[in-house]
Amino acid sequence: MISQKTAVDILSQSEEETGRFQTKLLKRFLVYFRPYTKQLTLMYAAAFLNVAAFIAIPVVMQIGIDEHIVQNDYHGLLGTAATLLLLVILLYIAGRTQGVLMMKIGYRVIHDLRADLFAHLQTLSFSFFDTQRTGRIMSRITNDVQVFEELLRAGLDTIVVDVVLLASITTAMIYLDSWLSLVLLVTVPGFAFVVFVLQKYLLRTGRRIQRELSHVNAFLNESISGIRVIRAFAREEENITSFTSLNENYFHEARKLYPLLSWFWQCVATIGTLGPALVLLIGGIRLSQEMITIGVIAAFLTYINRFFQPLQKISNMLNQISRAMASAERIFEIMDVQPDIVDRINCVPDFRLSGNVEFRNVWFAYKTDEFVTRDLTFRVSEGQTIAVVGPTGSGKTTIINLLCRFYDPTEGQIIVDGFDLTQLVQKDYRSQIALVMQDPNMFSGTIAENIRFGRPDADMATVRSVTTAMGIDTMIESLPDAYDHDIGERGSNISLGQRQLLAFARALIRDPAILILDEASSYLDNETEKLVHSATQTLCKGRTSFVIAHRLSTIQHADRILVMNQGTLVEQGKHAELLSSGGLYANLVMAQYGGSDD
Amino acid sequence: MRNALSVLMFRTLLRLQPYVLAHKSLLAGALMSVLGTDLLTYAIPVAVAYVTDVVYPELQAGGSFTGLARVFVILVFSGILRGLAVHSMIRFFWGFAERVVRDVRDATYRKMQHLSLAFYDRSNTGDLMSRVTYDIQLVRNFLAFGIEHRIRIVVISTTIFALMLYVQWQLALAVYTIVPVFMTITLMFSRRMRSAVAEQQNQMGRLNTRIQENLSGIRVVKAFAAEDSEKERFRQTNGHMLDTDLKASLLQALLNPILMISDGIGGIIILLYGGLRVMDGSMSLGVLLGFISYLGILRFPISILAFNTATISMATGASGRLRVLLDTPDQKEESRGQRSSRVLGKVEFDHVSFQYDYAQPVLRDVSFTIEAGERVALFGLTGSGKSTLISLIPRYYPPSSGIIRIDGVNSSAWNLQSLRSQIGIVLQETFLFSASIASNIAFARPDASIERIRAAAKRAQIDDFIMSLPKQYDTLVGEYGVGVSGGQKQRIAIARTLLQDPAMLILDDCTSSLDAETEQQIQRQLARLAEGRTTIIVAQRVSTLELADRIVILADGRIADIDSHSRLYERNALYRSAVQSQNVLANAGASEL
Numbered sequence A: 001m002i003s004q005k006t007a008v009d010i011l012s013q014s015e016e017e018t019g020r021f022q023t024k025l026l027k028r029f030l031v032y033f034r035p036y037t038k039q040l041t042l043m044y045a046a047a048f049l050n051v052a053a054f055i056a057i058p059v060v061m062q063i064g065i066d067e068h069i070v071q072n073d074y075h076g077l078l079g080t081a082a083t084l085l086l087l088v089i090l091l092y093i094a095g096r097t098q099g100v101l102m103m104k105i106g107y108r109v110i111h112d113l114r115a116d117l118f119a120h121l122q123t124l125s126f127s128f129f130d131t132q133r134t135g136r137i138m139s140r141i142t143n144d145v146q147v148f149e150e151l152l153r154a155g156l157d158t159i160v161v162d163v164v165l166l167a168s169i170t171t172a173m174i175y176l177d178s179w180l181s182l183v184l185l186v187t188v189p190g191f192a193f194v195v196f197v198l199q200k201y202l203l204r205t206g207r208r209i210q211r212e213l214s215h216v217n218a219f220l221n222e223s224i225s226g227i228r229v230i231r232a233f234a235r236e237e238e239n240i241t242s243f244t245s246l247n248e249n250y251f252h253e254a255r256k257l258y259p260l261l262s263w264f265w266q267c268v269a270t271i272g273t274l275g276p277a278l279v280l281l282i283g284g285i286r287l288s289q290e291m292i293t294i295g296v297i298a299a300f301l302t303y304i305n306r307f308f309q310p311l312q313k314i315s316n317m318l319n320q321i322s323r324a325m326a327s328a329e330r331i332f333e334i335m336d337v338q339p340d341i342v343d344r345i346n347c348v349p350d351f352r353l354s355g356n357v358e359f360r361n362v363w364f365a366y367k368t369d370e371f372v373t374r375d376l377t378f379r380v381s382e383g384q385t386i387a388v389v390g391p392t393g394s395g396k397t398t399i400i401n402l403l404c405r406f407y408d409p410t411e412g413q414i415i416v417d418g419f420d421l422t423q424l425v426q427k428d429y430r431s432q433i434a435l436v437m438q439d440p441n442m443f444s445g446t447i448a449e450n451i452r453f454g455r456p457d458a459d460m461a462t463v464r465s466v467t468t469a470m471g472i473d474t475m476i477e478s479l480p481d482a483y484d485h486d487i488g489e490r491g492s493n494i495s496l497g498q499r500q501l502l503a504f505a506r507a508l509i510r511d512p513a514i515l516i517l518d519e520a521s522s523y524l525d526n527e528t529e530k531l532v533h534s535a536t537q538t539l540c541k542g543r544t545s546f547v548i549a550h551r552l553s554t555i556q557h558a559d560r561i562l563v564m565n566q567g568t569l570v571e572q573g574k575h576a577e578l579l580s581s582g583g584l585y586a587n588l589v590m591a592q593y594g595g596s597d598d
Numbered sequence B: 001m002r003n004a005l006s007v008l009m010f011r012t013l014l015r016l017q018p019y020v021l022a023h024k025s026l027l028a029g030a031l032m033s034v035l036g037t038d039l040l041t042y043a044i045p046v047a048v049a050y051v052t053d054v055v056y057p058e059l060q061a062g063g064s065f066t067g068l069a070r071v072f073v074i075l076v077f078s079g080i081l082r083g084l085a086v087h088s089m090i091r092f093f094w095g096f097a098e099r100v101v102r103d104v105r106d107a108t109y110r111k112m113q114h115l116s117l118a119f120y121d122r123s124n125t126g127d128l129m130s131r132v133t134y135d136i137q138l139v140r141n142f143l144a145f146g147i148e149h150r151i152r153i154v155v156i157s158t159t160i161f162a163l164m165l166y167v168q169w170q171l172a173l174a175v176y177t178i179v180p181v182f183m184t185i186t187l188m189f190s191r192r193m194r195s196a197v198a199e200q201q202n203q204m205g206r207l208n209t210r211i212q213e214n215l216s217g218i219r220v221v222k223a224f225a226a227e228d229s230e231k232e233r234f235r236q237t238n239g240h241m242l243d244t245d246l247k248a249s250l251l252q253a254l255l256n257p258i259l260m261i262s263d264g265i266g267g268i269i270i271l272l273y274g275g276l277r278v279m280d281g282s283m284s285l286g287v288l289l290g291f292i293s294y295l296g297i298l299r300f301p302i303s304i305l306a307f308n309t310a311t312i313s314m315a316t317g318a319s320g321r322l323r324v325l326l327d328t329p330d331q332k333e334e335s336r337g338q339r340s341s342r343v344l345g346k347v348e349f350d351h352v353s354f355q356y357d358y359a360q361p362v363l364r365d366v367s368f369t370i371e372a373g374e375r376v377a378l379f380g381l382t383g384s385g386k387s388t389l390i391s392l393i394p395r396y397y398p399p400s401s402g403i404i405r406i407d408g409v410n411s412s413a414w415n416l417q418s419l420r421s422q423i424g425i426v427l428q429e430t431f432l433f434s435a436s437i438a439s440n441i442a443f444a445r446p447d448a449s450i451e452r453i454r455a456a457a458k459r460a461q462i463d464d465f466i467m468s469l470p471k472q473y474d475t476l477v478g479e480y481g482v483g484v485s486g487g488q489k490q491r492i493a494i495a496r497t498l499l500q501d502p503a504m505l506i507l508d509d510c511t512s513s514l515d516a517e518t519e520q521q522i523q524r525q526l527a528r529l530a531e532g533r534t535t536i537i538v539a540q541r542v543s544t545l546e547l548a549d550r551i552v553i554l555a556d557g558r559i560a561d562i563d564s565h566s567r568l569y570e571r572n573a574l575y576r577s578a579v580q581s582q583n584v585l586a587n588a589g590a591s592e593l
């Protein structure tokens, strides 16, 4: 299996071509049909009935012609018609059962596939998303799945049935007249050859098309989410040019596909005419030797016609499957990415977090060998408020990322309540901490929904008690729909400061054992900030908290201040101690407030 | 009836008219090839009738094989011709489809680039994405094989009818009695399919939105251990998707067998009625066999009718949605201003009020003037309307009432492209594109030299950091700037605006994520840069406010006060307390030192 570190390489490798049809992949896909074995069986039973009726019809017709019409047998003819009617009814019932079941099974499979893909994406860790564009992942979960849908709609159910149909028609033909059935020797290998040759090209173009499409989608996705920046720089026209060229690339690949289809259908058409022509020719010869009757030739003509349909369908399906394989590859590639961070088998059961944290010689690099934290060692006991300060890029957020176990340290250990972080179940642990991230990322939906994201079972009263404590209740009430105000995608319909307040509320409502605030009030005005911080103090009294802030006024009362510089912990202590020691912290304070003093 | 079935096809084509017309010669070629393809199909039934009625009796009477051989050669030849016709038909249709769809995709993107921000406030990325991917794909299918199939269904069934009429009109009429029944049924299904498909496509938009939101907020999801509840929410959306998928596709699955038996019923009619006629000698056996093989040809249109009906229904829905998008008025239509001279930098708000979509005003009767070259700070509580106010200057939104003048000219009279490219704005929320740092900084001037890029980066205090990276300016950053720290991201965004070298500079709280030292360095650079340029800064910190010539205090969407820092400090109590609260620490610090 593939580890997530190499996910970038793997996912991009798929953009290369490997070129062959993968039965393994097909097998994996077939696994999705397993839960529906019963329905599948039923479907195939119906399908075979369908085939039987389908085959019987020309036979009955031929009997009707040869034995009744030619013989002037009225009653026999009526009997034949009645039989035919029965067959038609059978055809209807069986056809309907088969078709309905196929759609049901097919869409369920697609549904399951999508659900699995989504669930799998939820397990992947930050480092995967650091390197992948949303648009590209989206493309796999939507467009590649859609290819399967098209396969299904075009009649995937028929493939097995069609094989049986072919076999039975062949039998019937050989039984009727073995010489005439030599015709098949000309036509079948012809088809097989065409399909064989095409399939490789189809897989390859299918891959390229999906790849180009994902580029188009990724660009599009960013153009939508970055629209405000695009406006700000009046970049619309340049973007349109870039999009046009990506779209042109896609078109360039897409137009390689249909010539293949043209060739395929051309062969189908030619061979399709050749078949009956041969029947007429050989039939004529056999007729002149009085070896067969006209009725047999008529039946053969019907058969050869009916023979072509499944043959076409099968070959066409094989083509479509080749293309679908390209998409299956892309889907399973994501499924194969293993998360970096997995729960161990023997984790601590029923973990209750109290909030003692210790970093022991922690080294960490996002990219191999570019260490952003070096040899971090510190210890925090339950209930303490710890501030982390330092110049931008010094590794503050990284400490938080490690503490939340979004990444595992390259070296060293993080101990929480005496357990190594890797011994805890991620979900257990994270559901007892709360984090306000540097970017207040909200979801579309109402204000109440967004706050409740922190604690889905919270009732309105709880939501209100948090917002009241934070002093933002009146602000929310003043919005058009108050708590039901829809804040838009990523919260873009409220101001950034308001968003940050919601992110704060979302964290506070969790009632966490460890509260982590990463620049959580950077967009707030001073008054609001003060209110929020006093709310934090009352709501999270006695909890361990980590506070990162550039505005040093917010952290002066911390129990301890960790001062970071270029990935190392350079000083730690209380505000007054650090100030008097005259180190980096004192400099930062001077820089911020020195100017306004004079 | 048949026309009724084709109405949707024409409606869909009409909606895409300009794009279809651009490639009409391909469509014409395709239609010609359809004709060739279908006409040549008749070679076989005609040959069958001829051979059974003329050639075989001759052979049975001991005649020579030349007649048979001739028919065979002709058939082989027609087979080759038909192959060519089919080939060109597919090439034309698909070539046509892919081209039209490419143009539509371009047009949709172009439209999206120009749609107003108000539109984006209302929309979801996932839903928009599904327009461009899913809907356009459905239209592609329609153009590539939907039209082909529909035309062939109509052409084949009418020509077969004509042929049958010609050969034996009574039998033909007898067989075709079943047609109206099946047409009506198809029509009924098609109507139901349309609403089912519309629902399906809407749900597809919702599903995409769900996925998109989850992915772009995945870090929050993980931080809150909300994976399970996200899965649950997705399960519901996905479940609805399944329901609507099934609703639409089961209609196809139900219609199909109904159509498929029409062929069997036709066979019974031929056998019974034709058989009787043969028996009483009023019809030849050849005619009967011919009819059976005509029926064989009809199998193709019948077997694709259900699929085709679904394809067309889907495309009708999709093209409708696309049309709505393409017809949405955009910024180009909303402001057709032509003025594109140099911006000098005088900004006037003249009784400006503004509200977003809903009725509650965000700005109320705001009036003030900023002189060219002035440095103005905007101060106000969270949500007081600062970002809204500045977003009106480059006309991201038009004011609801009142006038904004730039250099004395109504902003609606300015050419938007020209105006915006002269106003440099650093947005409050930093967004970087997933591209190299260099191309992010050079966003406004994609052809800028690396020297210029570095110069801008230096002024934004980020050059040192970038140079310390192994790949330096070629380092890739992720979406929204993943991969660099918050402060680094913000400085890259500042560099991006500085490179633009704008006539007017608007900075919306753009140093919030910086430490004090870096902030001051940037302030110094900005102060140099601001010489002679109008600068509007949204700021909370006193250190920034002090540097402004004047400060506009915004409260509750109104201008509460305008004056210089020192005078406001003296006379405005609220302002004074806000400033003092920030200095608490400094004082404490100073005393401890």
Ligand SMILES: Nc1ncnc2c1ncn2[C@@H]1O[C@H](COP(=O)(O)OP(=O)(O)OP(=O)(O)O)[C@@H](O)[C@H]1O
Residues within 6 Å of the ligand: A130, A366, A367, A372, A390, A391, A392, A393, A394, A395, A396, A397, A398, A399, A438, B482, B483, B484, B485, B486, B487, B488, B513
């Ligand atoms: N996902 C990532 N991949 C690679 N490098 C990263 C990633 N996130 C951060 N870095 C780098 O790691 C270093 C530390 O970043 P971090 O986000 O911890 O800084 P910070 O102290 O929080 O800064 P700021 O105050 O600007 O937020 C920076 O140099 C940054 O470029």
Ligand SMILES: Nc1ncnc2c1ncn2[C@@H]1O[C@H](COP(=O)(O)OP(=O)(O)OP(=O)(O)O)[C@@H](O)[C@H]1O
Residues within 6 Å of the ligand: A492, A493, A494, A495, A496, A497, A498, A523, A525, B121, B356, B357, B362, B380, B381, B382, B383, B384, B385, B386, B387, B388, B389, B428
């Ligand atoms: N796109 C939008 N659609 C609807 N309402 C909006 C939108 N953007 C902002 N608002 C609302 O308008 C009001 C003013 O928002 P604005 O972003 O201008 O505030 P701000 O002063 O910039 O606040 P902050 O200091 O938090 O950035 C807020 O109540 C906000 O909810």
Ligand SMILES: [Mg+2]
Residues within 6 Å of the ligand: A396, A397, A398, A438, A518, B485, B486, B487
């Ligand atoms: Mg940070």
Ligand SMILES: [Mg+2]
Residues within 6 Å of the ligand: A495, A496, A497, B386, B387, B388, B428, B508
């Ligand atoms: Mg704002």
